Amino acid sequence: MEQPPGLVDFAIEHLPKMEREQFLLWAELLKKRTGMRFPDNRISFLVTNLGMRMRALGINDYQRYFDYVQNGRQGIIEWDRLIHHLTVHETRFLRHENTLALITQHYLPTSKEQCPATPVSIHTWSVGCSTGEEPYGIAMAIDDHMNTLGCEYYLGVTASDISRDAITQGQVGIYNSQKIKKIGAGWQDKYFEPTRDGRFQVIEQLRKRVCFNQLNILDIGDAPIGKMDIITCHNLLIYFDQEQRVQIANTLADHLLPGGLLMLGVGELLNWTHPHMERFHFANTLAFQRQ
Ligand SMILES: C[S@@+](CC[C@H](N)C(=O)[O-])C[C@H]1O[C@@H](n2cnc3c(N)ncnc32)[C@H](O)[C@@H]1O
Known part of the structure:
Protein backbone atom coordinates (compact mmCIF):
# COMPACT_ATOMS: atom_id res chain seq x y z
CA MET A 1 0.00 0.00 0.00
CA GLU A 2 1.26 3.43 -0.87
CA GLN A 3 2.26 5.53 2.15
CA PRO A 4 1.21 9.18 2.37
CA PRO A 5 4.22 11.46 1.77
CA GLY A 6 6.37 11.94 4.84
CA LEU A 7 5.15 8.86 6.70
CA VAL A 8 7.78 6.55 5.27
CA ASP A 9 10.60 8.50 6.86
CA PHE A 10 8.95 8.47 10.25
CA ALA A 11 8.13 4.78 10.11
CA ILE A 12 11.61 3.57 9.26
CA GLU A 13 13.62 6.06 11.22
CA HIS A 14 15.28 4.45 14.24
CA LEU A 15 15.05 6.07 17.62
CA PRO A 16 18.35 7.54 18.70
CA LYS A 17 20.01 5.71 21.59
CA MET A 18 19.35 7.45 24.88
CA GLU A 19 22.47 8.00 26.95
CA ARG A 20 22.16 7.39 30.69
CA GLU A 21 22.86 11.02 31.47
CA GLN A 22 19.98 12.07 29.22
CA PHE A 23 17.67 9.47 30.79
CA LEU A 24 18.42 10.84 34.25
CA LEU A 25 17.64 14.37 33.07
CA TRP A 26 14.24 13.30 31.75
CA ALA A 27 13.49 11.18 34.82
CA GLU A 28 14.27 14.14 37.08
CA LEU A 29 12.15 16.56 35.08
CA LEU A 30 9.17 14.19 35.01
CA LYS A 31 9.45 13.40 38.71
CA LYS A 32 9.69 17.07 39.63
CA ARG A 33 6.77 18.18 37.47
CA THR A 34 4.38 15.24 37.73
CA GLY A 35 5.61 12.89 40.45
CA MET A 36 6.02 10.12 37.83
CA ARG A 37 8.80 7.69 38.62
CA PHE A 38 11.13 6.38 35.96
CA PRO A 39 13.41 3.73 37.43
CA ASP A 40 15.98 2.10 35.09
CA ASN A 41 13.53 -0.61 33.99
CA ARG A 42 11.22 2.01 32.42
CA ILE A 43 13.79 3.45 30.07
CA SER A 44 12.37 1.69 27.01
CA PHE A 45 8.84 2.91 27.85
CA LEU A 46 10.17 6.44 28.12
CA VAL A 47 12.20 6.21 24.91
CA THR A 48 9.25 4.79 22.96
CA ASN A 49 6.92 7.55 24.07
CA LEU A 50 9.41 10.38 23.67
CA GLY A 51 10.19 8.94 20.25
CA MET A 52 6.55 9.05 19.20
CA ARG A 53 6.28 12.73 19.99
CA MET A 54 9.73 13.55 18.59
CA ARG A 55 8.84 11.87 15.30
CA ALA A 56 5.61 13.82 15.11
CA LEU A 57 7.60 17.02 15.49
CA GLY A 58 10.53 15.95 13.31
CA ILE A 59 12.98 16.22 16.22
CA ASN A 60 15.72 13.63 16.35
CA ASP A 61 17.60 14.64 19.44
CA TYR A 62 16.47 14.08 23.04
CA GLN A 63 18.19 17.21 24.32
CA ARG A 64 16.48 19.37 21.70
CA TYR A 65 13.12 17.91 22.63
CA PHE A 66 13.98 18.37 26.34
CA ASP A 67 14.55 22.09 25.68
CA TYR A 68 11.50 22.29 23.42
CA VAL A 69 9.03 21.12 26.09
CA GLN A 70 10.36 23.63 28.58
CA ASN A 71 10.19 26.75 26.46
CA GLY A 72 7.43 29.09 25.45
CA ARG A 73 3.81 28.44 24.62
CA GLN A 74 4.61 25.63 22.19
CA GLY A 75 6.47 23.93 25.06
CA ILE A 76 3.41 24.08 27.33
CA ILE A 77 1.21 22.57 24.62
CA GLU A 78 3.75 19.87 23.80
CA TRP A 79 4.28 19.05 27.48
CA ASP A 80 0.56 18.29 27.77
CA ARG A 81 0.73 15.98 24.77
CA LEU A 82 3.75 14.17 26.11
CA ILE A 83 2.18 13.70 29.54
CA HIS A 84 -0.91 12.22 27.92
CA HIS A 85 1.34 9.63 26.25
CA LEU A 86 3.22 8.84 29.44
CA THR A 87 0.21 8.40 31.71
CA VAL A 88 -2.05 5.36 31.93
CA HIS A 89 -5.70 6.24 31.33
CA GLU A 90 -7.27 2.85 31.74
CA THR A 91 -10.69 3.21 33.30
CA ARG A 92 -14.25 1.98 32.90
CA PHE A 93 -17.76 2.73 34.03
CA LEU A 94 -18.69 1.37 37.46
CA ARG A 95 -15.15 0.07 37.95
CA HIS A 96 -15.36 0.67 41.71
C1 LIG B 1 -5.39 4.59 35.63
S1 LIG B 1 -6.23 6.15 35.47
C2 LIG B 1 -7.43 5.98 36.75
C3 LIG B 1 -8.79 6.47 36.31
C4 LIG B 1 -9.90 6.30 37.34
N1 LIG B 1 -9.62 6.98 38.56
C5 LIG B 1 -10.16 4.85 37.62
O1 LIG B 1 -9.81 4.33 38.68
O2 LIG B 1 -10.74 4.17 36.74
C6 LIG B 1 -5.02 7.25 36.21
C7 LIG B 1 -5.23 8.69 35.82
O3 LIG B 1 -4.39 9.51 36.63
C8 LIG B 1 -3.91 10.57 35.85
N2 LIG B 1 -2.67 11.12 36.45
C9 LIG B 1 -1.42 10.61 36.43
N3 LIG B 1 -0.56 11.42 37.06
C10 LIG B 1 -1.30 12.47 37.50
C11 LIG B 1 -0.99 13.65 38.23
N4 LIG B 1 0.26 13.94 38.61
N5 LIG B 1 -2.01 14.49 38.53
C12 LIG B 1 -3.28 14.22 38.13
N6 LIG B 1 -3.64 13.15 37.44
C13 LIG B 1 -2.66 12.28 37.13
C14 LIG B 1 -3.67 9.97 34.49
O4 LIG B 1 -3.66 10.97 33.47
C15 LIG B 1 -4.84 8.98 34.37
O5 LIG B 1 -5.91 9.52 33.66
Whole structure:
Protein backbone atom coordinates (compact mmCIF):
# COMPACT_ATOMS: atom_id res chain seq x y z
CA MET A 1 0.00 0.00 0.00
CA GLU A 2 1.26 3.43 -0.87
CA GLN A 3 2.26 5.53 2.15
CA PRO A 4 1.21 9.18 2.37
CA PRO A 5 4.22 11.46 1.77
CA GLY A 6 6.37 11.94 4.84
CA LEU A 7 5.15 8.86 6.70
CA VAL A 8 7.78 6.55 5.27
CA ASP A 9 10.60 8.50 6.86
CA PHE A 10 8.95 8.47 10.25
CA ALA A 11 8.13 4.78 10.11
CA ILE A 12 11.61 3.57 9.26
CA GLU A 13 13.62 6.06 11.22
CA HIS A 14 15.28 4.45 14.24
CA LEU A 15 15.05 6.07 17.62
CA PRO A 16 18.35 7.54 18.70
CA LYS A 17 20.01 5.71 21.59
CA MET A 18 19.35 7.45 24.88
CA GLU A 19 22.47 8.00 26.95
CA ARG A 20 22.16 7.39 30.69
CA GLU A 21 22.86 11.02 31.47
CA GLN A 22 19.98 12.07 29.22
CA PHE A 23 17.67 9.47 30.79
CA LEU A 24 18.42 10.84 34.25
CA LEU A 25 17.64 14.37 33.07
CA TRP A 26 14.24 13.30 31.75
CA ALA A 27 13.49 11.18 34.82
CA GLU A 28 14.27 14.14 37.08
CA LEU A 29 12.15 16.56 35.08
CA LEU A 30 9.17 14.19 35.01
CA LYS A 31 9.45 13.40 38.71
CA LYS A 32 9.69 17.07 39.63
CA ARG A 33 6.77 18.18 37.47
CA THR A 34 4.38 15.24 37.73
CA GLY A 35 5.61 12.89 40.45
CA MET A 36 6.02 10.12 37.83
CA ARG A 37 8.80 7.69 38.62
CA PHE A 38 11.13 6.38 35.96
CA PRO A 39 13.41 3.73 37.43
CA ASP A 40 15.98 2.10 35.09
CA ASN A 41 13.53 -0.61 33.99
CA ARG A 42 11.22 2.01 32.42
CA ILE A 43 13.79 3.45 30.07
CA SER A 44 12.37 1.69 27.01
CA PHE A 45 8.84 2.91 27.85
CA LEU A 46 10.17 6.44 28.12
CA VAL A 47 12.20 6.21 24.91
CA THR A 48 9.25 4.79 22.96
CA ASN A 49 6.92 7.55 24.07
CA LEU A 50 9.41 10.38 23.67
CA GLY A 51 10.19 8.94 20.25
CA MET A 52 6.55 9.05 19.20
CA ARG A 53 6.28 12.73 19.99
CA MET A 54 9.73 13.55 18.59
CA ARG A 55 8.84 11.87 15.30
CA ALA A 56 5.61 13.82 15.11
CA LEU A 57 7.60 17.02 15.49
CA GLY A 58 10.53 15.95 13.31
CA ILE A 59 12.98 16.22 16.22
CA ASN A 60 15.72 13.63 16.35
CA ASP A 61 17.60 14.64 19.44
CA TYR A 62 16.47 14.08 23.04
CA GLN A 63 18.19 17.21 24.32
CA ARG A 64 16.48 19.37 21.70
CA TYR A 65 13.12 17.91 22.63
CA PHE A 66 13.98 18.37 26.34
CA ASP A 67 14.55 22.09 25.68
CA TYR A 68 11.50 22.29 23.42
CA VAL A 69 9.03 21.12 26.09
CA GLN A 70 10.36 23.63 28.58
CA ASN A 71 10.19 26.75 26.46
CA GLY A 72 7.43 29.09 25.45
CA ARG A 73 3.81 28.44 24.62
CA GLN A 74 4.61 25.63 22.19
CA GLY A 75 6.47 23.93 25.06
CA ILE A 76 3.41 24.08 27.33
CA ILE A 77 1.21 22.57 24.62
CA GLU A 78 3.75 19.87 23.80
CA TRP A 79 4.28 19.05 27.48
CA ASP A 80 0.56 18.29 27.77
CA ARG A 81 0.73 15.98 24.77
CA LEU A 82 3.75 14.17 26.11
CA ILE A 83 2.18 13.70 29.54
CA HIS A 84 -0.91 12.22 27.92
CA HIS A 85 1.34 9.63 26.25
CA LEU A 86 3.22 8.84 29.44
CA THR A 87 0.21 8.40 31.71
CA VAL A 88 -2.05 5.36 31.93
CA HIS A 89 -5.70 6.24 31.33
CA GLU A 90 -7.27 2.85 31.74
CA THR A 91 -10.69 3.21 33.30
CA ARG A 92 -14.25 1.98 32.90
CA PHE A 93 -17.76 2.73 34.03
CA LEU A 94 -18.69 1.37 37.46
CA ARG A 95 -15.15 0.07 37.95
CA HIS A 96 -15.36 0.67 41.71
CA GLU A 97 -18.78 -0.74 42.50
CA ASN A 98 -18.13 -0.97 46.23
CA THR A 99 -17.24 2.69 46.34
CA LEU A 100 -20.66 3.45 44.88
CA ALA A 101 -22.30 1.02 47.29
CA LEU A 102 -20.59 2.67 50.26
CA ILE A 103 -21.77 6.10 49.10
CA THR A 104 -25.37 5.09 48.51
CA GLN A 105 -25.79 2.66 51.42
CA HIS A 106 -23.86 4.51 54.14
CA TYR A 107 -23.26 8.11 53.21
CA LEU A 108 -26.48 9.26 51.57
CA PRO A 109 -29.93 9.02 53.15
CA THR A 110 -31.33 5.51 52.81
CA SER A 111 -35.02 6.31 53.28
CA LYS A 112 -37.35 9.16 52.44
CA GLU A 113 -37.62 9.96 56.18
CA GLN A 114 -33.87 10.64 56.33
CA CYS A 115 -34.02 13.22 53.54
CA PRO A 116 -33.50 16.72 54.94
CA ALA A 117 -36.39 19.13 54.64
CA THR A 118 -34.37 21.47 52.42
CA PRO A 119 -32.54 20.16 49.34
CA VAL A 120 -29.22 18.62 50.32
CA SER A 121 -26.01 19.69 48.54
CA ILE A 122 -23.56 16.96 47.60
CA HIS A 123 -20.11 17.89 46.35
CA THR A 124 -17.85 15.17 45.07
CA TRP A 125 -14.39 15.19 43.48
CA SER A 126 -12.89 12.48 41.30
CA VAL A 127 -9.10 12.97 41.37
CA GLY A 128 -7.34 11.37 38.40
CA CYS A 129 -10.67 11.03 36.59
CA SER A 130 -9.19 10.02 33.22
CA THR A 131 -11.80 10.22 30.43
CA GLY A 132 -14.79 10.70 32.73
CA GLU A 133 -16.19 7.22 33.35
CA GLU A 134 -15.57 7.43 37.11
CA PRO A 135 -17.13 10.87 37.80
CA TYR A 136 -20.09 10.16 35.51
CA GLY A 137 -20.62 6.80 37.24
CA ILE A 138 -20.66 8.53 40.63
CA ALA A 139 -23.08 11.17 39.33
CA MET A 140 -25.41 8.48 37.95
CA ALA A 141 -25.33 6.46 41.19
CA ILE A 142 -26.12 9.50 43.34
CA ASP A 143 -28.79 10.82 40.98
CA ASP A 144 -30.50 7.46 40.71
CA HIS A 145 -30.38 6.85 44.45
CA MET A 146 -31.69 10.28 45.45
CA ASN A 147 -34.44 10.23 42.82
CA THR A 148 -35.55 6.78 43.86
CA LEU A 149 -35.88 7.98 47.46
CA GLY A 150 -37.57 11.16 46.34
CA CYS A 151 -34.93 13.35 48.07
CA GLU A 152 -34.39 16.81 46.67
CA TYR A 153 -30.73 17.50 46.20
CA TYR A 154 -28.09 19.52 44.40
CA LEU A 155 -25.09 17.65 42.97
CA GLY A 156 -21.76 19.15 41.92
CA VAL A 157 -19.05 16.81 40.67
CA THR A 158 -15.50 18.06 40.18
CA ALA A 159 -13.37 15.85 37.94
CA SER A 160 -9.65 16.50 37.53
CA ASP A 161 -6.76 14.92 35.70
CA ILE A 162 -3.29 15.95 34.57
CA SER A 163 -4.05 14.98 30.97
CA ARG A 164 -5.73 17.67 28.91
CA ASP A 165 -6.76 15.13 26.25
CA ALA A 166 -8.45 12.93 28.85
CA ILE A 167 -10.28 15.92 30.32
CA THR A 168 -11.47 17.00 26.88
CA GLN A 169 -12.87 13.54 26.19
CA GLY A 170 -14.60 13.58 29.55
CA GLN A 171 -16.19 16.95 28.85
CA VAL A 172 -17.60 15.68 25.56
CA GLY A 173 -18.85 12.54 27.33
CA ILE A 174 -19.20 10.35 24.23
CA TYR A 175 -18.47 6.63 24.55
CA ASN A 176 -18.84 3.63 22.27
CA SER A 177 -21.25 0.78 22.96
CA GLN A 178 -18.47 -1.42 24.33
CA LYS A 179 -17.65 1.22 26.93
CA ILE A 180 -21.18 1.51 28.28
CA LYS A 181 -21.87 -2.23 28.13
CA LYS A 182 -21.41 -2.73 31.87
CA ILE A 183 -24.06 -0.12 32.66
CA GLY A 184 -27.44 -1.80 32.90
CA ALA A 185 -30.10 -1.04 30.28
CA GLY A 186 -32.04 1.12 32.77
CA TRP A 187 -29.16 3.55 33.34
CA GLN A 188 -28.14 3.44 29.67
CA ASP A 189 -31.61 4.67 28.71
CA LYS A 190 -31.77 7.17 31.52
CA TYR A 191 -28.32 8.73 31.27
CA PHE A 192 -27.18 8.34 27.63
CA GLU A 193 -28.50 9.37 24.27
CA PRO A 194 -27.35 7.93 20.94
CA THR A 195 -25.16 10.06 18.68
CA ARG A 196 -25.45 10.08 14.89
CA ASP A 197 -22.32 7.97 14.52
CA GLY A 198 -23.69 5.13 16.66
CA ARG A 199 -22.02 6.05 19.93
CA PHE A 200 -23.59 7.31 23.16
CA GLN A 201 -23.35 10.65 24.89
CA VAL A 202 -24.00 11.31 28.56
CA ILE A 203 -27.17 13.41 28.71
CA GLU A 204 -26.65 17.13 29.05
CA GLN A 205 -28.44 17.30 32.38
CA LEU A 206 -25.77 15.04 33.91
CA ARG A 207 -22.85 16.53 31.97
CA LYS A 208 -23.75 19.94 33.34
CA ARG A 209 -23.22 18.66 36.87
CA VAL A 210 -19.67 17.47 36.18
CA CYS A 211 -16.97 20.11 35.97
CA PHE A 212 -13.72 18.88 34.42
CA ASN A 213 -10.41 20.57 35.23
CA GLN A 214 -6.88 19.89 34.14
CA LEU A 215 -5.00 19.61 37.40
CA ASN A 216 -1.73 18.02 38.44
CA ILE A 217 -2.35 16.27 41.74
CA LEU A 218 0.94 17.69 43.02
CA ASP A 219 -0.52 21.19 42.69
CA ILE A 220 -3.77 20.57 44.57
CA GLY A 221 -2.54 22.59 47.54
CA ASP A 222 -2.88 25.74 45.39
CA ALA A 223 -6.02 24.68 43.49
CA PRO A 224 -9.14 26.81 44.06
CA ILE A 225 -11.23 23.78 44.97
CA GLY A 226 -13.65 24.05 47.87
CA LYS A 227 -14.54 21.54 50.56
CA MET A 228 -16.04 18.26 49.43
CA ASP A 229 -18.42 15.65 50.80
CA ILE A 230 -16.80 12.82 48.88
CA ILE A 231 -13.37 12.54 47.26
CA THR A 232 -12.38 9.51 45.20
CA CYS A 233 -8.81 8.90 44.15
CA HIS A 234 -8.47 5.46 42.57
CA ASN A 235 -5.56 4.02 40.62
CA LEU A 236 -3.50 7.17 40.86
CA LEU A 237 -1.46 7.00 44.06
CA ILE A 238 0.24 3.87 42.71
CA TYR A 239 2.31 6.14 40.46
CA PHE A 240 3.84 7.99 43.41
CA ASP A 241 6.33 7.08 46.10
CA GLN A 242 5.17 6.53 49.68
CA GLU A 243 6.14 10.01 50.86
CA GLN A 244 4.19 11.67 48.05
CA ARG A 245 1.20 9.38 48.60
CA VAL A 246 1.03 10.50 52.23
CA GLN A 247 1.33 14.18 51.25
CA ILE A 248 -1.42 13.82 48.65
CA ALA A 249 -3.74 11.98 51.07
CA ASN A 250 -3.12 14.67 53.71
CA THR A 251 -4.01 17.41 51.25
CA LEU A 252 -7.13 15.58 50.07
CA ALA A 253 -8.19 15.09 53.69
CA ASP A 254 -7.97 18.87 54.15
CA HIS A 255 -10.40 19.31 51.25
CA LEU A 256 -13.12 17.36 53.05
CA LEU A 257 -16.05 18.70 55.02
CA PRO A 258 -16.63 17.20 58.48
CA GLY A 259 -18.15 13.75 57.96
CA GLY A 260 -16.82 13.67 54.38
CA LEU A 261 -15.42 10.54 52.79
CA LEU A 262 -12.03 9.97 51.18
CA MET A 263 -11.99 6.84 49.04
CA LEU A 264 -8.67 5.49 47.74
CA GLY A 265 -7.80 2.45 45.68
CA VAL A 266 -7.46 -0.69 47.79
CA GLY A 267 -3.81 -1.21 48.73
CA GLU A 268 -2.71 2.16 47.38
CA LEU A 269 -1.84 3.70 50.73
CA LEU A 270 -0.57 1.61 53.60
CA ASN A 271 -0.41 2.59 57.27
CA TRP A 272 -1.73 6.11 56.74
CA THR A 273 -3.00 7.93 59.77
CA HIS A 274 -4.32 11.47 60.01
CA PRO A 275 -5.51 13.25 63.17
CA HIS A 276 -8.93 14.05 61.64
CA MET A 277 -9.52 10.94 59.56
CA GLU A 278 -10.94 7.63 60.70
CA ARG A 279 -10.95 4.42 58.71
CA PHE A 280 -14.40 3.50 57.40
CA HIS A 281 -14.50 -0.25 56.96
CA PHE A 282 -16.45 -1.49 53.96
CA ALA A 283 -15.68 -4.50 51.74
CA ASN A 284 -13.19 -3.91 48.89
CA THR A 285 -12.69 -0.26 49.64
CA LEU A 286 -10.05 1.86 51.32
CA ALA A 287 -12.19 4.61 52.82
CA PHE A 288 -11.64 7.21 55.51
CA GLN A 289 -14.12 9.60 57.10
CA ARG A 290 -13.32 13.13 58.27
CA GLN A 291 -14.18 13.64 61.96
C1 LIG B 1 -5.39 4.59 35.63
S1 LIG B 1 -6.23 6.15 35.47
C2 LIG B 1 -7.43 5.98 36.75
C3 LIG B 1 -8.79 6.47 36.31
C4 LIG B 1 -9.90 6.30 37.34
N1 LIG B 1 -9.62 6.98 38.56
C5 LIG B 1 -10.16 4.85 37.62
O1 LIG B 1 -9.81 4.33 38.68
O2 LIG B 1 -10.74 4.17 36.74
C6 LIG B 1 -5.02 7.25 36.21
C7 LIG B 1 -5.23 8.69 35.82
O3 LIG B 1 -4.39 9.51 36.63
C8 LIG B 1 -3.91 10.57 35.85
N2 LIG B 1 -2.67 11.12 36.45
C9 LIG B 1 -1.42 10.61 36.43
N3 LIG B 1 -0.56 11.42 37.06
C10 LIG B 1 -1.30 12.47 37.50
C11 LIG B 1 -0.99 13.65 38.23
N4 LIG B 1 0.26 13.94 38.61
N5 LIG B 1 -2.01 14.49 38.53
C12 LIG B 1 -3.28 14.22 38.13
N6 LIG B 1 -3.64 13.15 37.44
C13 LIG B 1 -2.66 12.28 37.13
C14 LIG B 1 -3.67 9.97 34.49
O4 LIG B 1 -3.66 10.97 33.47
C15 LIG B 1 -4.84 8.98 34.37
O5 LIG B 1 -5.91 9.52 33.66
